[in-house]
């Protein structure tokens with residue numbers, strides 16, 4: 001039997017509507033042309049599809065279509081935003097000191113890009129630590145600000161614990177400071193209302209495969225007024241207003257666009273249905289003694305749970321839970337299984353961080369899925385504790 005999929009925070013399946021639109025962009029009878037071809041209809045038609053998709057995404061996040069740069073995903077968007085801003089500043093003023101504020105619980109694509117700049121380019125870095133509920137507070141940003149702070153990079157929603165950062169409040173306190181605000185919104189799109197104007201962000205990273213679009217495509221929102229300077233990290237044909245070269249993958253972009261359109265249409269209804277399922281599952285799991293919810297209970301997205309069961313190892317639990325597909329709080333590398341750095345940053349000890357289980361629901365999760373998964377997790381945790 002195929003396991004119940006409760007790992008929507010890792011990736012989502014494509015919506016059938018998305019897959020259908022993508023298929024129309026591949027073959028001779030469809031929009032397969034190079035969107036940069038100016039001399040014939042194949043190119044024009046493909047370009048038209050790309051611009052329709054750009055419009056759908058811009059509508060979803062309340063942006064101007066010209067503020068959207070297509071990338072290969074949020075990993076690339078984060079790298080382009082962070083390295084691109086620092087490089088642009090260095091080109092303007094080679095010798096001024098630069099300081100970045102970010103947090104200890106960002107995605108590795110942010111943490112490692114920032115670490116690269118610290119190590120090789122002399123940029124100073126402050127890593128904010130979350131409170132025990134996983135929240136980063138605006139006051140912490142305020143306290144860390146220096147005259148030379150040029151960039152604040154914080155995620156809207158954490159991928160492991162689902163907590164929501166108050167981006168608008170952080171943008172507000174930066175309004176009188178020169179520092180730019182970059183937001184990794186990969187986990188926010190499709191879960192909460194994301195509005196670049198209400199939030200007042202300068203740069204924002206987006207990934208299609210977290211909201212029912214295909215893998216390998218994303219976008220970086222780059223504010224136009226006032227204009228944010230970003231130096232390209234991929235050089236070539238000068239696509240995307242010089243910020244990101246490479247032939248545009250029409251099928252991927254059209255998939256992202258359709259996924260964005262579906263989010264605009266379904267967000268509220270998806271959100272309330274999924275919240276009801278998630279709350280029901282949490283009630284079921286909460287019957288177990290010594291269960292700990294990781295991350296704030298209320299300031300989190302509706303589809304997300306992260307729990308630790310005292311005395312039960314996360315890896316053992318996962319391998320015993322063959323009927324449910326979920327993630328553990330541990331990150332495997334080739335040498336060892338390390339406890340999640342996010343859960344460790346919340347102050348969990350190694351055992352409880354190892355025991356973390358991320359359960360994330362989505363658009364195609366049913367009542368029956370949740371009932372069966374809940375019963376199965378109860379059964380397995382009880383059995384492991386009795387051993």
Ligand SMILES: *Cc1c(COP(=O)(O)O)cnc(C)c1O
Nearest residue numbers: 073074075107159184186187207
């Ligand atoms: C998934 C994810 C990324 C990486 O996105 P890709 O498109 O897979 O490169 C970055 N940040 C967060 C918060 C994510 O959840």
